[in-house]
Amino acid sequence: MLGLGAAGLVTAPYLQRGFEAVVGSDPTGLSGLLPNGGGFRYYSVASSVPERGPQDYRLTVNGLVDRPGTYTLDALRALPQTRVVRDVQCVTGWRVPSTPFEGVSLPRLLDAAGVRPQARAVRFECFDGTYTESLTLPQARRDDVLVALRMQDRPLGHDHGGPVRLYVAPMYFYKSAKWLSGITLTDRVEPGYWERLGYDVDAWVGRSNGRDDAPTV
DSSP: OHHHHHHHHHHHHHHHHHHHHHHHTOTTSGGGGSOOTTSOOOOOSSSOOOOOOTTTOEEEEEESBSSOEEEEHHHHHHSOOEEEEEEEEOTTSOEEEEEEEEEEEHHHHHHHHOBOTTOOEEEEEETTSSOEEEEEHHHHTSTTEEEEEEETTEEOOGGGTTTOEEEETTBOGGGSOSSEEEEEEESSOOOOTTGGGTOOSSOBTTTOOOOTTOOOO
């Protein structure tokens, strides 16, 4: 039994990396229904998502702002970083406890852009070409909402929405849009991808019913 336990400790990292490789190459999304060793499940609403890195990643901030701008990955890394450790909770019921995320606080980027008085909400676009999300402006200004670059003390991998994703700590995980590429200030809330299909727009953990059949993102 001790030998089997030791073998498991040795092989677990390789099995985990193998699982992630399978998930990353699965165009059907069916592998997203399987839990991996870290407790996460993977899901994408796009059949494939291009990978981006320091050479070609860009995050735009525009809409109802005085100073629209574009950030490279290096520029985001150079800004002061905020660390938030919370449970990740999916509306389907699975949870990953005490998960650290690090990145730039969304309020910092909003302040740098100069939000205009008529702005009431924020829309988020993703470079998968399909997914969108939104928050009210007061929600977006919370100090536990991040433009995240790291998770579990390492850079965000592609399957986890890297190199940059939104992280909305107090809400169900479908609000934390993967592959973030755009932040647009708007005069009203524009329901995101799953909300247009019936999900709650305000997805507070423990106060939102969500949908029982909601897949994780």
